[in-house]
Structure formats: structure tokens, C-alpha cells
Amino acid sequence: MRAPRHRARPGHLVRPAAAALLGLLVTVGASGCGTGDVDSAESSTLVVYAAASLQEPFEELGEQFEAAHEDVEVEFDFAGSSTLVEQIQQGAPADVFASADEPNMDTLVDADLQAADPVPFATNTLMIAVPTGNPVGVTDLASLTHDGVHLVVCARAVPCGAATGRVEESAGVEFAPVSEEQSVTDVLNKVTTGEADAGLVYVTDVKKAGDEVEGIDFPESDSAVNTYPITAISDSAQQELGQEFVDLVTSESGQRVLDGYGFGRP
Structure with a gap:
């Protein structure tokens, strides 16, 4: 079964299946049958x-x-x-x-x-993601505002960022993130690599990260369910x-x- 691929980017290698197909086409083209009527599947x-x-x-x-x-x-x-x-x-x-x-x-x-x-x-709903072991002791949304806690969130134009704004308002807190990312994947990467002490991501992101992060629920997440x-x-x-x-x-x-x-x- 073929694996679905991402959009081609500059510098990416041709997939093996594509390379094999290209080789087959070159072979057929060079076979010299002379008719030019070789049928190919669309x-x-x-x-x-x-x-x-x-x-x-x-x-x-x-x-x-x-x-x-x-x-x-x-x-x-x-x-x-x-x-x-x-x-x-x-x-x-x-x-x-x-x-x-x-x-x-x-x-x-x-x-x-x-x-x-x-x-x-x-x-999908939001969850706090922290590195395994929770080095700075994050417990809830309020603790994300403490001095020394390096928080990363999504930019407000991105769905996870809009949801972050809603839970911020619901909890009555004001975050001071060290960075705002353009996708939830980027936020998660900051946490898994140790560049951030905590990040607001989706429940699904915490699930897929497995042992790389710990997830912390908070009740205000109910105010920001994304459809x-x-x-x-x-x-x-x-x-x-x-x-x-x-x-x-x-x-x-x-x-x-x-x-x-x-x-x-x-």
C-alpha cells in the first residue's frame, strides 16, 4: 500500500515508487517500438x-x-x-x-x-503540555503566569491561538508567552525539545507525543472546544x-x- 505524501518541497527526494515509475517510462520510451501508441494508465x-x-x-x-x-x-x-x-x-x-x-x-x-x-x-480541546517530569511544577493555567515559566502558545490567527485566548479570558489570567507559533505542531516541538517549560496544545497533540510530554487538564478548556x-x-x-x-x-x-x-x- 502506498503511503500518502506531503506536498513536494524544494530539495525533497523523489519517492522510490515515483522513481521506479520514471525508470519504467524511460525504458518503454527507449524500447524503439516505433508506433508511439503505447497506452499508459491515467x-x-x-x-x-x-x-x-x-x-x-x-x-x-x-x-x-x-x-x-x-x-x-x-x-x-x-x-x-x-x-x-x-x-x-x-x-x-x-x-x-x-x-x-x-x-x-x-x-x-x-x-x-x-x-x-x-x-x-x-x-478538539486544549491541554497544557509540559516536558516529562514537569521541571517547573506547572499545575494549572494560573501557574503559567508565574515568573520564570517559559510559555509557548499559538498565534491568535491560528485556531489553537484563538482557543487559547478564550480560555485565558474564561480563567481571568493574562499570559506572557515567550513565543507565539503559527501551528500547534510548532508549539509542541518547543516543549518536546526543552525550549519551553509549557505549551498550550490540543489533547490530540499530547496523545501523539507519548512519553515526550505530560498533559495537564484544566476546567476552562470546556470554554474553547474547536469544531x-x-x-x-x-x-x-x-x-x-x-x-x-x-x-x-x-x-x-x-x-x-x-x-x-x-x-x-x-
Whole structure:
């Protein structure tokens, strides 16, 4: 089974399967049959733009989709939802968009770039992530404001940053983060590498980090539950195929995959 790939970036190696295909094409082209009528199977690439927090479950769903569509390759671009929306508005070739919140999806809808009404497919809540052993003794949101605690959060334009603002208001605290990141993955990386004493990330991020971090619940997280919507893109030449991926994500089997990574159901 092929593994779904990320968007190609400068300097990335050609995947082995792609290299093998290229070699086969060169061999066929050099065989000198002389007719020029050699038939080749047409393949399609479905490009899915998805919030960074969706990487693991979507890669698994991508494998399922490819298994059911043998001539389709799923290519992912994972980043902050606001960044992805901006890229789509500027003409990036996305076939599907999955956002980590509704406001960023609303931006896409306001630009009339949705092929159908966006469908909610998951929820997520915030959790405090600290390095294993919790070196500075973080216990709750208030302790994140103590002197000497190096806190990292998401920028407010990013869904996890907007959620951070809501819990900050709900708890009546004011954070002074040492940095604001453009994706929740970047926040988690700061914690796992020891660059931060604590970070506000999603429950799903703490789950996937395993023994690298410890998670601390806080009651105010209930005030900032993010709902994740998904839609095919209206400018896509593969709207039907894109809708099939949306249908997989929202199906019972898709929901079970998301359950396994700690996401809630809408």
C-alpha cells in the first residue's frame, strides 16, 4: 500500500515508487517500438490541505482512500488553518480543505471557494503540555503566569491561538508567552525539545507525543472546544473525487480513525 505524501518541497527526494515509475517510462520510451501508441494508465493526485493537528489521522485515511482508488495518489499539505486558507485564496491547487476551526472555514466560504456546505467532522480541546517530569511544577493555567515559566502558545490567527485566548479570558489570567507559533505542531516541538517549560496544545497533540510530554487538564478548556469542518474546493477540477474524500472522513470508519487519535465527535 502506498503511503500518502506531503506536498513536494524544494530539495525533497523523489519517492522510490515515483522513481521506479520514471525508470519504467524511460525504458518503454527507449524500447524503439516505433508506433508511439503505447497506452499508459491515467492517474490522479488528490491534494488535501489540512490543519497541522490532523496529520496522523489524515495520513491513515489517505492510505485507506488510495487502497479504494488504485489510480489515485493523495497528497497532503499540513499547516496552520489560516495559512492554508490564505494559500487557497491565492490560487493554491487544493482539492479539499479541512480546518481546525469554523472561523477559518467561514473565510473560505465568504470567498465562495467551497464546493458544498462544509461538514463538521471532529472536535478538539486544549491541554497544557509540559516536558516529562514537569521541571517547573506547572499545575494549572494560573501557574503559567508565574515568573520564570517559559510559555509557548499559538498565534491568535491560528485556531489553537484563538482557543487559547478564550480560555485565558474564561480563567481571568493574562499570559506572557515567550513565543507565539503559527501551528500547534510548532508549539509542541518547543516543549518536546526543552525550549519551553509549557505549551498550550490540543489533547490530540499530547496523545501523539507519548512519553515526550505530560498533559495537564484544566476546567476552562470546556470554554474553547474547536469544531473541525471539511469541504471540497469549488475551483478544483476533481470536485467529485474531493467529495469522496470528505465522505470518507465523515463516515463511521473515518470517525473511528479520528477517535483513535483522541478527537471528539461533532
